[in-house]
Amino acid sequence: MKHWGDVAIIGVGLIGGSIGLALRQRALADNVIGIGRRQVSLRIARRVGAVTHTTVDLAKGVARAELVIVCTPAGQIVEHVRQAAAACPEGTLLTDAGSAKQAIVEALDGQLPRGCRFLGSHPIAGSEKGGPSSAQANLFEGRVAVLTPTRNTRAEDFDLLEEFWQGLGSVVLQMSPEEHDRALAVTSHLPHMAAAALAVTVSEPCFRLAGGGLLDATRLAAGDPNLWQQILLMNRGNVLTALEQFGGNLSALHAAIRDGNEAELKRFLTTAKKNRDALGS
Amino acid sequence: MKHWGDVAIIGVGLIGGSIGLALRQRALADNVIGIGRRQVSLRIARRVGAVTHTTVDLAKGVARAELVIVCTPAGQIVEHVRQAAAACPEGTLLTDAGSAKQAIVEALDGQLPRGCRFLGSHPIAGSEKGGPSSAQANLFEGRVAVLTPTRNTRAEDFDLLEEFWQGLGSVVLQMSPEEHDRALAVTSHLPHMAAAALAVTVSEPCFRLAGGGLLDATRLAAGDPNLWQQILLMNRGNVLTALEQFGGNLSALHAAIRDGNEAELKRFLTTAKKNRDALGS
Numbered sequence: 023m024k025h026w027g028d029v030a031i032i033g034v035g036l037i038g039g040s041i042g043l044a045l046r047q048r049a050l051a052d053n054v055i056g057i058g059r060r061q062v063s064l065r066i067a068r069r070v071g072a073v074t075h076t077t078v079d080l081a082k083g084v085a086r087a088e089l090v091i092v093c094t095p096a097g098q099i100v101e102h103v104r105q106a107a108a109a110c111p112e113g114t115l116l117t118d119a120g121s122a123k124q125a126i127v128e129a130l131d132g133q134l135p136r137g138c139r140f141l142g143s144h145p146i147a148g149s150e151k152g153g154p155s156s157a158q159a160n161l162f163e164g165r166v167a168v169l170t171p172t173r174n175t176r177a178e179d180f181d182l183l184e185e186f187w188q189g190l191g192s193v194v195l196q197m198s199p200e201e202h203d204r205a206l207a208v209t210s211h212l213p214h215m216a217a218a219a220l221a222v223t224v225s226e227p228c229f230r231l232a233g234g235g236l237l238d239a240t241r242l243a244a245g246d247p248n249l250w251q252q253i254l255l256m257n258r259g260n261v262l263t264a265l266e267q268f269g270g271n272l273s274a275l276h277a278a279i280r281d282g283n284e285a286e287l288k289r290f291l292t293t294a295k296k297n298r299d300a301l302g303s
Numbered sequence: 304m305k306h307w308g309d310v311a312i313i314g315v316g317l318i319g320g321s322i323g324l325a326l327r328q329r330a331l332a333d334n335v336i337g338i339g340r341r342q343v344s345l346r347i348a349r350r351v352g353a354v355t356h357t358t359v360d361l362a363k364g365v366a367r368a369e370l371v372i373v374c375t376p377a378g379q380i381v382e383h384v385r386q387a388a389a390a391c392p393e394g395t396l397l398t399d400a401g402s403a404k405q406a407i408v409e410a411l412d413g414q415l416p417r418g419c420r421f422l423g424s425h426p427i428a429g430s431e432k433g434g435p436s437s438a439q440a441n442l443f444e445g446r447v448a449v450l451t452p453t454r455n456t457r458a459e460d461f462d463l464l465e466e467f468w469q470g471l472g473s474v475v476l477q478m479s480p481e482e483h484d485r486a487l488a489v490t491s492h493l494p495h496m497a498a499a500a501l502a503v504t505v506s507e508p509c510f511r512l513a514g515g516g517l518l519d520a521t522r523l524a525a526g527d528p529n530l531w532q533q534i535l536l537m538n539r540g541n542v543l544t545a546l547e548q549f550g551g552n553l554s555a556l557h558a559a560i561r562d563g564n565e566a567e568l569k570r571f572l573t574t575a576k577k578n579r580d581a582l583g584s
Contacts, residue, residue, distance in 0.1 A: 146512060146514045147514065147515075148514065148515070148516070149515070150516075165514070166511060166512060168512070195511070195512075205508070205509050205512050206512065208504060208505055208506075208509050209505060209509045209512045209513055209514065209517050210512075210514060210516060210517065212501065212504065213501055213516050213517045213520035213521070214516065215553070215556055216497050216500075216501055216520060216553075217516075217520050217575070217579075218556070218571065218572055218575035218576075219497075219549055219552040219553045219556055219575070220493065220494055220497050220549065221574075221575040221576070221578040221579040221582075222552045222571065222574050222575050222578065223489060223493065223545070223548050223549045223552050224489055224490060224578060224582075225489075225578075226578075226581070227486070228486050228489050228490045229578075229581055229582055230447060230476070231427060231447060231449070231476075231486050231487065231490045231491075232490055232582050232583075233427045233428065233429065233446070233490065233491060234428075234429070234430070235429070235431075235491060235494050235495065235498075235522070235523045236490050236491065236494045236582065237582060237583070237584070238519045238520070238522045238523065239494035239497060239498050239519070239520055239522070239523055240494070240575075240578075240579050240582065241516070241519045241520070241579070242516045242519065242520055243572075243575040243576055243578070243579040244576055244579045244580055245572075245576070246576075247569050247572035247573045247575075247576055248569070250572050251565060251568045251569045251572060254560055254568065255560065255563060255565065255568070258560055258561075258563070261560055262557060262560060262561055264504070265553065265556070265557050265560075266557075267504050268500060268501065268504045268553070269550065269553060269554075269557075271500040271503045271504050272496070272497075272500045272546065272549070272550060272553075273550075275496055275499070275500055275546070276543060276546050276547075276550075279535055279536065279539055279542055279543060279546075280539075280543055282536060282539070284532060284536065287532045287535065287536070288528050288529070288532045290499065290503065291499055291524075291528035291531050291532060292528045293502075293503050294498070294499035294500070294502040294503050294521075294524040294528075295499075295502070295524055295525055295526070295527075295528055297502040297503065297505060297506075297507075297521075297524070298498075298502040298521050298522070298524040298525045299525055300507070300510055301502075301505075301510055301513050301517065301518060301521065302513075302518070303518070
């Protein structure tokens with residue numbers, strides 16, 4: 023397992039903080055430099071042990087980095103990678119943890135100065151709770167991390183990042199950015215939208231009647247509106263397609279109930295159960 | 304707290320089994336008679352301690368009952384209450400645990416023979432896992448149980464059932480059957496449909512990319528298709544209205560994303576978060 027010298031993490035929220043914690047608990051890096059805008063988050067990241075050093079100065083933070091991981095909200099990743107690539111050592115590898123990849127990879131792939139390279143990552147882990155105080159060293163254990171190489175990607179960069187995520191306990195999958203975004207629109211962005219639309223539909227007089235099912239079905243809606251607004255707009259085309267597929271399935275369900283079509287309704291609910299059972303618990 | 308002699312439970316699945324377990328662990332009844340169609344379920348119910356006696360003969364099971372609780376699937380409740388009312392002691396109180404109330408109450412209210420009375424109950428507790436082996440004595444603790452009296456309901460029957468559910472740890476709410484069904488269409492039946500439609504939309508190649516959010520958002524879809532088909536059709540009018548409201552909210556979300564309307568998208572996600580946060584965890 024490669025041992026890193028300095029790893030710089032830009033954005034020490036749940037994901038960035040958890041990467042730092044995991045790196046330190048597994049002794050995979052000498053120094054973890056946490057870079058953020060707010061001293062208060064950086065202090066928490068240091069206190070929970072997610073980072074060894076902190077700074078609000080991005081250029082200073084990446085100055086000695088062997089690896090830079092950008093964990094800021096999706097809409098800021100491109101800008102932060104560019105800023106980091108301008109200030110880090112020559113030939114540094116940079117990655118991210120964004121939930122939409124195509125726009126980010128298109129903007130950065132093969133376009134960084136001074137021999138720096140960007141290769142997109144997406145660890146499929148998270149929670150509706152954000153911030154470094156929610157960070158967990160085992161957040162990535164047994165979870166999938168997707169790498170999205172292109173024809174510009176060097177094999178050794180892919181291998182390094184594969185080893186990096188495996189070192190944090192992840193199972194690494196390789197997908198094209200397009201493939202990733204199409205799939206995540208369905209598995210992550212659509213459930214978020216469904217949860218949000220459900221939460222909007224439930225009005226206050228009903229809250230006291232909420233059972234465990236409603237709590238589960240709407241849990242994602244507690245996520246940060248700012249983060250999610252950016253993800254949904256960055257993956258707009260796929261997100262709209264996923265919403266339309268979902269809408270089509272809801273219409274089929276509506277028709278079966280309206281028509282009192284027991285056979286069709288049962289077939290729908292049975293397919294749903296089969297898929298859900300296959301997802302595991 | 305009233306102590307019961309014989310309580311008969313028709314249908315010893317998750318709900319019926321949990322009622323029996325709670326009655327026995329809290330020593331609220333001398334005998335709990337479990338009535339079912341399948342010996343195998345009845346054996347499990349006896350083994351887990353949910354019932355003291357079992358029978359597949361409904362008439363025999365209710366012959367000495369002071370209270371009859373029908374916990375069979377929604378579509379069978381009316382028939383089972385009628386059968387029980389024909390065989391139990393004169394003047395017995397009967398209730399149920401069905402998730403849709405209006406059709407059931409309309410069919411039974413003030414219409415039972417021999418001085419027997421039906422008063423509808425709905426304990427808002429459950430799980431996607433059914434069967435007596437999933438029964439829990441604390442399933443109702445701190446959860447809402449709705450009673451749906453009508454102008455035919457005797458005050459002493461309401462008081463008895465209020466005390467019954469409170470004895471199991473529930474918080475009792477009073478609603479009309481219509482009010483109950485309108486609210487539950489939104490808080491329970493709609494989340495079930497959303498989860499099912501999500502699970503239908505996610506196809507197999509995506510399963511390996513499932514994160515915790517997708518698992519939560521689709522959890523309800525693992526429920527029994529037979530039970531849910533009956534509930535959705537029994538509450539058809541309200542269920543269709545709830546689906547249409549949900550569809551309207553999804554359309555608003557679709558339009559905001561399609562138009563790249565950041566302000567509107569953020570407003571939507573913020574309302575969703577506010578509602579979800581108010582629901583608790």
